[in-house]
Amino acid sequence: MTTANIDATLTALRALLGDRLSTGPSVLDQHSHDEAHTAPARPDAVAFPDTAEEVSQILKICSDHKCPVIPYGIGSSLEGHIVPVHGGITVDTSRMNKVLDIHESDLDAVVEPGVTRTQLNDALRATGLMFTVDPGADATLGGMAATRASGTNTVRYGTMADNVLALEVVLPDGQIIQTGSRARKSSTGYDLTRLFVGSEGTLGIITRLTVKLYGQPEHIAAATCAFPDIASAVDTVILAIQTGLPLARIELLDEVQMQGMNVYNPDLGLPEVPHLFLEFHGTEAGVAEQVASFEEIVHDNGGSDFQWATKTEDRNRLWQARHTAYYAGKALRKGCEGVVTDCCVPISALAECIAKTKDLIAESGLIAPLVGHVGDGNFHLLILIDPNDPQEAERAARLAEGVNDLALRFGGTVSGEHGVGLGKRKYLPREHGAAYGLMTTLKRAIDPDNIMNPGKLVTLN
Incomplete structure (x- = not known):
């Protein structure tokens, strides 16, 4: 992107947002990384919209100038999802944090994307209802939908893909669309809600969600x-x-x-x-x-x-x-950094896959505690490394690659929970085969100028 393009983009965005467009160094640093062990990269500016209409205007401006756009929730993702590797504008949805409606009789709630899971459950406390997807971090629901998050409750209540009924999404050209409805099922048309759940900000920005609720157990x-x-x-x-x-x-x-x-x-x-x-x-x-x-x-x-x-x-x-x-894992080695990876396999293959993973850990000579949502066949490694030792970083990368290879050989996936981001994009052609080409076709159709979180999930030539 040229300097002239970014200058023109910033001028138009300042006219729209005023002081809710920030180029302050500390704000840019905050939005340069997530929790992954990836190199940070600053955006050119961070926008803080209040409404879907403002998100629409931001995307229209960025589309006109072919400026990259990176959606941002709270920064708790684990695969470099929100690192602006090509610069551009990070759109921080933290100000869009209202619980809009709670429909107790229908067991659903309508929220803005900046609402966190804890905030929603606090709002539900007097109703006897609960929102069940719990990835550990107090993530935003918009980010959780974008990464198809899950967690400890998934074996009983499902992932975000199972618990999002409808979305409002702003497309790269600024068009606002609605997907799904508050009905519990539908037989009409393509399932566009599931297309955007897990799209990791590469197809649009989620500005409203309708999510399922459950009764609190006796x-x-x-x-x-x-x-x-x-x-x-x-x-x-x-x-x-x-x-x-x-x-x-x-x-x-x-x-x-x-x-x-x-x-x-x-x-x-x-x-x-x-x-x-x-x-x-x-x-x-x-x-x-x-x-x-x-x-x-x-x-x-x-x-x-x-x-x-x-x-x-x-x-x-x-x-x-x-x-x-x-x-707790990091407490095993003072001053370390953690390289985090996860995979998911059919549950019948889980014990053997973990046993072979343990062999890979021993070969690496590194400390790598393991935890898993074993009811789903999903497990995670925290590979501990000395941040000042490049050789350890290389060994950690080889160990993570070995685990991903095992997952695919056992008929699984290279991520059951963390998503793709920067860290696992290279595995997608092998995991999905010809279907990866269809993902590229969909990306090109919806985002022909490749402005939405470029460099992630699907790469356009």
């Missing part, structure tokens, strides 16, 4: 249990799912991650062996029945050291410890 029980090895823990999960137990959460933490958990959470005091963290939802009698069935499966697979938590404060303490797993 009774909740959480627990941890220990296993002699990862295979036993995974076999327990597979059998529990096959027998129809309605697990609400089921998380695997390996022995290395458990070491970090105890360092970071000194009061946790759990054995440093593979663990499952789990949760059941339902009536009190139903949960008791589920727990009894699960305990029997655990014992048959060599599990032990059950610690149950039914009080709210005890459950919150347990899941807060799980949500801080990233920092």
Whole structure:
């Protein structure tokens, strides 16, 4: 992009937004990176719109000048999704943060993209309803939809793809469209809502979402249990799912991650062996029945050291410890940086895939704690490296590539949760084959000038 083009773009945007267009160094630095281990790159400016109409005007201006546009939620993504590798204008939707409607009878809510999951659940507290997608970070719902986020509750309640009913989206030329409706199903036309959920800001900017809600369960029980090895823990999960137990959460933490958990959470005091963290939802009698069935499966697979938590404060303490797993892992090596990767495989292949991943970790000579949403076949590595040692960075990159290769060989995907961003784009042709060409065709049709988050997901020549 030429200097003349960016100058003309900034002049027009200042006329529209005034001081809500920032070129301040600290603001540009904040929007130059996410949580990924990728090189930062500053945008030329950051726009802070208040309405969908302003987003539309911003995109019309940027389209006229062929200026790159990077949508931004809160910056918690993990694959360099929001790094403006070609400069341009970052559109920060944090001011668009209203919960617009809560339809209690229909179990849905309409929100702006800057609403966070915690904010929505706070607004729902008096209704007896809850929003269930929980990626760990207090991410914005717009960003969660754009990256097709999921989390610990996915095994019971699904991902963002399962929980977004409708969207308002501003296209690259500034046109505002509506996809989907508040109806729970439809047989009309292409499913455009699912096209934009997971598009990572490469097709447009989400400015409104209609999301599903669920009733808060009458009774909740959480627990941890220990296993002699990862295979036993995974076999327990597979059998529990096959027998129809309605697990609400089921998380695997390996022995290395458990070491970090105890360092970071000194009061946790759990054995440093593979663990499952789990949760059941339902009536009190139903949960008791589920727990009894699960305990029997655990014992048959060599599990032990059950610690149950039914009080709210005890459950919150347990899941807060799980949500801080990233920092707990980093506690194993002072001054380190973390290279994060994830993959997802058919659940029947999970134990073998993790075993081979463990072999790759040992070959690398690096510390890499492992956690997983094992009910979905999804697991994550946090590869710890010395930020001043290029050789360690290279070894970490080879380890991540090895894990991605394993996932594809086992019939899985190179990301079940984190998305593509900058980090995993090179794997898409191999994973999707000819369908990747169709993604390119769709990108070119919707964004012919390639202004929407260029360099991500799909590359246009």
